Amino acid sequence: MTVDDAELRELVPQVLSVLVRRGADFATAEDAVQEALIRAVPAWEGALPSDPKGWLITVAWRAFIDAARSDAARRDREVRFDTVPPTGVAPSADDTLHLYFLCAHPDLTPSSAVVLTLRAVGGLTTRQIAQAYLVPESTMAQRISRAKRTVGRSGLDRPGDVRTVMRVLYLIFNEGYSGDVDLAAEAIRLARQLASSLNDPEVHGLLALMLLHHARRRSRTRSDGRIVPLGEQDRSQWDHALITEAITILQAALACDRLGEYQAQAAIAALHADATSVEDTDWVQIVEWYDELLQFADTPIVRLNRAVAVGEANGAAAGLAALAQVDEHIPRRDAVAAHLHEKNGDLELAARLYADAARNAPNLAERDHQMRQAARLNQTLQHHP
Amino acid sequence: MAKYLLLKHYRGAPAPVNDIPMDQWTPDEVEAHFQFMRDFAARLEGSGELVDSQALSPEGVWVRYDGEGRPPATDGPFAETKDLVAGWMVIDVDSHERAIELAGELSAAPGAGGEPIHEWLEVRPFLAAPPTVTE
Numbered sequence: 149m150t151v152d153d154a155e156l157r158e159l160v161p162q163v164l165s166v167l168v169r170r171g172a173d174f175a176t177a178e179d180a181v182q183e184a185l186i187r188a189v190p191a192w193e194g195a196l197p198s199d200p201k202g203w204l205i206t207v208a209w210r211a212f213i214d215a216a217r218s219d220a221a222r223r224d225r226e227v228r229f230d231t232v233p234p235t236g237v238a239p240s241a242d243d244t245l246h247l248y249f250l251c252a253h254p255d256l257t258p259s260s261a262v263v264l265t266l267r268a269v270g271g272l273t274t275r276q277i278a279q280a281y282l283v284p285e286s287t288m289a290q291r292i293s294r295a296k297r298t299v300g301r302s303g304l305d306r307p308g309d310v311r312t313v314m315r316v317l318y319l320i321f322n323e324g325y326s327g328d329v330d331l332a333a334e335a336i337r338l339a340r341q342l343a344s345s346l347n348d349p350e351v352h353g354l355l356a357l358m359l360l361h362h363a364r365r366r367s368r369t370r371s372d373g374r375i376v377p378l379g380e381q382d383r384s385q386w387d388h389a390l391i392t393e394a395i396t397i398l399q400a401a402l403a404c405d406r407l408g409e410y411q412a413q414a415a416i417a418a419l420h421a422d423a424t425s426v427e428d429t430d431w432v433q434i435v436e437w438y439d440e441l442l443q444f445a446d447t448p449i450v451r452l453n454r455a456v457a458v459g460e461a462n463g464a465a466a467g468l469a470a471l472a473q474v475d476e477h478i479p480r481r482d483a484v485a486a487h488l489h490e491k492n493g494d495l496e497l498a499a500r501l502y503a504d505a506a507r508n509a510p511n512l513a514e515r516d517h518q519m520r521q522a523a524r525l526n527q528t529l530q531h532h533p
Numbered sequence: 534m535a536k537y538l539l540l541k542h543y544r545g546a547p548a549p550v551n552d553i554p555m556d557q558w559t560p561d562e563v564e565a566h567f568q569f570m571r572d573f574a575a576r577l578e579g580s581g582e583l584v585d586s587q588a589l590s591p592e593g594v595w596v597r598y599d600g601e602g603r604p605p606a607t608d609g610p611f612a613e614t615k616d617l618v619a620g621w622m623v624i625d626v627d628s629h630e631r632a633i634e635l636a637g638e639l640s641a642a643p644g645a646g647g648e649p650i651h652e653w654l655e656v657r658p659f660l661a662a663p664p665t666v667t668e
Contacts (some may be wrong), residue, residue, distance in 0.1 A: 275585075372571065497555065502556070503554075506555075507591060508590070511592075512588055519562070520560055523555070523556055523558055523559060523560045524560050526556055527560060
């Protein structure tokens with residue numbers, strides 16, 4: 149097939165919205181679009197159709213009619229859709245947008261909204277989504293069909309709001325990379341699509357935030373999965389074209405003067421991306437942005453990260469004072485405490501805290517990283533007690 | 534083929550020979566240990582014997598049903614619990630001997646001083662589906 153996978157999947161929400169607009173029910177239409185995608189692979193092997201989108205709409209519509217007919221026959225009921233309406237209707241950006249909102253339906257749990265978005269808007273197969281989330285394919289198939297039933301039952305008139313859509317995309321982005329689907333890249337693709345049809349500065353802030361994190365991705369872990377902390381990252385490996393693009397998007401968003409949590413987070417990420425080293429970083433401004441961020445999202449995680457920034461801007465003692473106000477039971481608090489105590493010269497306490505951080509680490513890469521830090525400090529202490 | 538669980542304990546197993554906690558090792562020794570674990574898993578994957586490998590957080594709670602209309606009762610974590618599972622590896626191998634052999638190799642992971650930890654691992658066969666032919 150000469151069309152690439154991402155281009156093909158770009159068409160998915162458009163095709164699906166055409167079917168839904170023609171009166172197809174969401175769940176059956178969604179299956180029909182997947183069916184059309186599967187058929188496109190062998191059919192387009194030799195040559196692309198002149199109008200790939202029209203082709204997909206026609207085939208998906210037929211698949212939908214077939215499904216509706218057999219369904220109707222089974223239930224001994226009239227077939228409502230017996231003619232193929234003319235193709236070539238250009239779906240508007242609003243239609244695609246409507247799908248995002250549908251998949252962020254208020255009745256869906258976050259994990260259901262995530263998988264439904266990946267399938268109905270992203271066009272990923274159930275198998276790809278299952279692999280990405282490391283669950284059996286049958287489990288994922290159930291999760292998706294339950295989500296579709298929920299959306300279908302509650303009606304299409306009560307879609308979710310843009311906050312939920314953004315949260316869903318950010319959840320997808322954070323899942324990162326496992327299996328053969330790059331969820332971070334997929335989240336960026338979906339956020340770009342959303343930003344192109346919605347003039348909300350927060351959506352643009354979210355896109356900028358994702359791009360800024362993505363630009364640093366290669367330098368954040370080694371090939372063996374080992375974490376490379378910010379101070380040790382090879383900044384020449386950062387994707388500077390992506391950073392430039394993100395900063396342009398962010399500046400335009402900030403100019404709207406409607407600040408929100410994603411713009412504030414992106415501003416912090418941009419200040420990191422702008423610096424040539426940890427020492428060169430404008431930590432004072434980063435602390436100011438954390439204070440802005442607290443207005444929108446006063447969470448222990450934000451306060452924890454703020455304490456790190458305060459430690460860099462105003463010294464370890466100030467960082468420890470800021471840390472004292474952070475809930476003791478949140479993940480990574482020990483790691484931050486260890487870092488600040490080490491900076492403050494209390495190596496024995498820091499070593500003990502690194503060991504605690506390893507014990508309570510939320511993932512293996514983090515656990516190994518903290519264990520290395522503990523071992524490093526304990527060795528220093530043995531040689532220079 | 535038969536599946537076996539190789540179970541690693543935070544607590545509850547007899548003490549290993551080389552019993553120095555990891556944060557007291559040198560950074561090089563820590564690195565050598567991580568590398569050994571990665572290589573071991575990669576080798577089993579390569580030989581077609583690895584099914585799954587997972588690590589567990591030491592933090593957990595006990596939960597039980599507490600009666601109609603009541604939220605589940607929770608208790609713990611108990612610092613004094615004797616047995617605490619750290620993680621496992623599920624392998625699918627030709628024989629019980631092979632399972633024992635692999636557990637022995639895993640237990641030789643290097644620790645302090647670069648010497649094998651001689652950690653005790655628990656090997657538990659899975660109760661499999663009944664075979665097609667039983668007589």
